[in-house]
Amino acid sequence: MGHSAAGYYFKEAVNSLVRNNWLSLASVGVVTVSLFILGCFLLAAINTSAFINTLESMLEINVFLESNLNKSEINHLKEQLKFLPGVSEVEFVSREKALENMLTSLGNEKDITENLDENPLPDSFRVKTKSVELAPQVAANIYKFNGVSNVIYGQEVVERLLIVTRWIRITSLTSVVVLGLAAVFLISTTIRVSVFSRRKEIGIMKFLGATNWFVRFPFLLEGVVLGFSGALLASIIVYLVYTIIIDKIAVTMPFLPIVGQMDKLAPVYLGLLVLGLLIGAAGSSISVHRFLKV
Amino acid sequence: MGHSAAGYYFKEAVNSLVRNNWLSLASVGVVTVSLFILGCFLLAAINTSAFINTLESMLEINVFLESNLNKSEINHLKEQLKFLPGVSEVEFVSREKALENMLTSLGNEKDITENLDENPLPDSFRVKTKSVELAPQVAANIYKFNGVSNVIYGQEVVERLLIVTRWIRITSLTSVVVLGLAAVFLISTTIRVSVFSRRKEIGIMKFLGATNWFVRFPFLLEGVVLGFSGALLASIIVYLVYTIIIDKIAVTMPFLPIVGQMDKLAPVYLGLLVLGLLIGAAGSSISVHRFLKV
Amino acid sequence: MCVVVRFYNVTKIYKNNSVALNNVTLHIKKGEFIFLVGPSGAGKTTLTRLIFREDLPTRGQIVFNGKNVVRLRPGEIPFHRRKIGMVFQDFRLLPQRTIYDNVAFALQVTGASNHWIKKLAPEALKVVGLEGKAKMYPEQLSGGEQQRACIARAIVNNPLLLIADEPTGNLDPGTSRELMKLFQEINGRGTTIIMATHAWDIVDSMKKRVVALSGGKVVRDEESGVYGHGA
Amino acid sequence: MCVVVRFYNVTKIYKNNSVALNNVTLHIKKGEFIFLVGPSGAGKTTLTRLIFREDLPTRGQIVFNGKNVVRLRPGEIPFHRRKIGMVFQDFRLLPQRTIYDNVAFALQVTGASNHWIKKLAPEALKVVGLEGKAKMYPEQLSGGEQQRACIARAIVNNPLLLIADEPTGNLDPGTSRELMKLFQEINGRGTTIIMATHAWDIVDSMKKRVVALSGGKVVRDEESGVYGHGA
Ligand SMILES: Nc1ncnc2c1ncn2[C@@H]1O[C@H](COP(=O)(O)OP(=O)(O)OP(=O)(O)O)[C@@H](O)[C@H]1O
């Protein structure tokens, strides 16, 4: 395409945006709204995933030891546990410490130890696994070790947690996909309707001897501009809303794990921009296609 | 309006839907997609709310008693607790039962009682409050009673839970409102663009001496039909998806509280239908308005 | 009441400052048949648009059938227009309706009964010779056929005033002659007719009142006049 | 190559079974000036639409400038159309562009340079007397002015064949006469011209080849013919 043609395409696209300002605004609005919702959902999904990871990482296996072990036997056991596949962390909890913890949890203001002649609790290890799915297998392996009297890992809780988190993951992934498709549908429909309302114009161009590409290109550019503007707006709004929310959460719920690093969020914003641009381009050039056959 | 006019309006609306089948389909599609997302979100919000209620109802205050109380003193205390404002449930847990529970939680396969000469645990009450917000006040009140050695209600957990649930409620309400507005915007934009593409037709009608109402009414009916069809489709899809999901959840996660009663869900479906109908009617008749001034 | 249309010092200046009508004063009596002639861009269509209240004059007053057109309230405009049958230069047929429906629609908007519509619409189509094309859509008609459909629509509800803008522009001489016979017949029944035209042969042969516009001014107004070839 | 357009037994039947052209065979030589006459609905516009490849014939072959129009690949159609200047009966101006842009657009699609466009477009507008209205939009023009804009667009890129469908339908006799002078001039420079018209006075005075259609058939084809009032 020559210099004059490139200039023509660009001028056409801009003129058309200005001429059809109402339609253009409507299209940009639809892109913005659709991608804003999609963006919010993506961020929610990312944070849910992070939250689930934290939840899962908090899960631990309690390994109670027989009462007749000596220090070196205990240390040996600790080494064994550490090298067990799937284990990420091993912490020793002495029976004294265990009693202290229990008393704390019962309220340490009055001294229950008064009634206590002897510490009834055993020594134990707290073992964390690399992922929550590994807990049952790891627990079973640990149970076979000598010196281990009992292994508790809240089987029921883990199972429930596994099911719930899998559901949450599936649901949020499905939602993102459904919302993504909805955004594509909404945006391309608006652009198609807007092209539809200019079908006569396209016909006249063809009668003047314009090639399909000559007709299509300004529409394509226009779609790109519309899609990109909408996506940019959506990204900015999502960014602002998210910043406000994580600031608030950091104050009121410091215990929640919020994804704030830009390297994890950049793909979201980039994705929105690329999606808007692609749908805009594809939506308009495909729509034009219908009316080119004259 | 006479018989002939009513017939005309209806025939016009139907004819126009058929004539502009592509636009009609697009509009119905947009209504369906928008309201489907809104519907899913409403149901999610309702279930989240139910889940939070369940979570909160699980929270209890542990009231530990001094070891020197006799039966009648304990019963008296129980009565006192029951009549305390905000308390919904009081359960007595004897020290023997408490020990049993503890041993169970430590794993009852090996007998720790072997090492245990005396039960170190006190008698206690488990108190539930009518709402989680009342827990701190109730706990403080109980602490003043005679015979109470300690009161524990997981202050930190309650506070966090309160903050988190308030956030979840705010977020889901905001989301529903934002999605509702987005649906209104998307639907009315599509209908406006579709009316826009028929602005010439409206002009010609006015030139033939049609009153504004005569022009507007078929468009209004058309909008109602479009909005209602889309909303109906959305409701049906939401209903089917929801039924499938709660069936699955009932199997895999029977512990989750799922809202399945029709009396709580009917307002959602009804709301979607009314919303679709209203936006359709308003969207099209407002859009027509712009082009009536000829 | 003898005068149907009065123009008092009417001036129309469009937004871009082009003066389409310049201080036009004109009286049209009931039952008259008037040819509006003048070169392209003289203001003929503008004059008809002002009577029809498609647009408002920049200055001056227009009275139609005893009512001031300039001061019509929005709600009165439709009823004003129903008294005028209009043949538009650019036809303005509804593209998504058949020819029959286009003609019937002009009756529907007035609230005519279905019975009445089923009687009058086919009659009007027959008068312009389109009875065979009733079920076709405007884009399926030739230029002349569209023009005739537009004429059928304008006469179907027996208007007080018939305004025809270039009604023979797409018609062959034979059809034109028949159309003029039809117009004379309608005129004979008391309908006032204003016809903007470039067909000098028709104007010359009919010997009716001729109002000649040029540059937005009335330059000639004669009873049984001629087109005037110099113009 | 002497013949620009050939029709071999061309029949066009529209979807609703109306026969617009019935077994038409016709040869048009380079440099000819042909009047296409016949009553409304005779098939004149249809014939031009087939040459322009706006539609395909139901049967028969059409050859333009040595190429079979019926067998053009989709990609060849634009280049075919660029060789033909078309004055449409319904104008088909782009409503959202000024008159100047409408004319310039016909050059832009051919990839003409800006320099060339700035030279040719104003010239074409001047030829039809619209230099003063270049910046106006189609809806701001009178019917005759729109028609002239359409003519300017058709002649601006100096086509091999100029097809004008009813080009004087909205023009006053004076402007018509000037337009015909212009057409003769263009014809004199070697451009073949096909003009569908109802203007019997023009046809009769020009003494060019006349092809008369009726009911889709060629009923008369004479060198220096007349309109033929009986038709
Ligand atoms: N909407 C408009 N905006 C601006 N100028 C206009 C508009 N409509 C008409 N004009 C201008 O007003 C003048 C008169 O136009 P009008 O259509 O009344 O002419 P006319 O006598 O009907 O001509 P024709 O015989 O060509 O139809 C013309 O110069 C035209 O360019």
Ligand SMILES: Nc1ncnc2c1ncn2[C@@H]1O[C@H](COP(=O)(O)OP(=O)(O)OP(=O)(O)O)[C@@H](O)[C@H]1O
């Ligand atoms: N798209 C179409 N679909 C169906 N029928 C059509 C279509 N276009 C034209 N016709 C019919 O074909 C016949 C010829 O039409 P055409 O437009 O060629 O006539 P014409 O000679 O140009 O008439 P005019 O002088 O009125 O413009 C007419 O009877 C018309 O109704």
Ligand SMILES: [Mg+2]
């Ligand atoms: Mg005019």
Ligand SMILES: [Mg+2]
């Ligand atoms: Mg024709």
